[in-house]
Amino acid sequence: MAISIYIDADACPVKTEIYRVAERYGLKVYVVSNSYINVPRDPRVERVVVGDGFDAADDWIAERAGPEDIVITSDIPLADRSLKKGAAAIGSTGVAFTTSSIGMAMANRELMSNLRAMGETTGGPRPMSQRDRSRFLSTLDETIQKLRRASRAG
Secondary structure: OOOEEEEEOOOOOOHHHHHHHHHHHOOEEEEEEOOOOOOOOOOOEEEEEOOOOOOHHHHHHHHHOOOOEEEEOOOHHHHHHHHHOOOEEEOOOOOEEOOOOHHHHHHHHHHHHHHHHOOOOOOOOOOOOHHHHHHHHHHHHHHHHHHHHHHHHO
8 A cells, every 4th residue: 555645735834744754654745735845855755836726736635635645734625525535634733634523623614714704803823833743743653554554454
């Protein structure tokens, strides 16, 4: 089984961490963005620059990610699409999206969007902390191990 990691890269603060983990496990990484992003010179790391259409990067990832893959995104609708295709989805703060948690995340996103539309100041996401980076690395490692065990069992 060949696990691939798809990064929704335009606003991803943990790309460096992903590259290190992927190198350790020998995994293929797709760095998908709307603009040019520097990536390591590694044959397993592939830069994918999509058009600047709305959700172009999300669409590219959602069309390709499947049951043996991991999608790294802070975009809740993309996480939902990825889960529906059987992929694992992890937010950049290390919170794994699951089929049981995604409904609440989608509802919360909709609520916040409605509040902003009504003029409420909801604030943005809090800054990335060292604890978030540590949790992200742990969650990514656990997810890779779980996918590897599943492929050996299946």
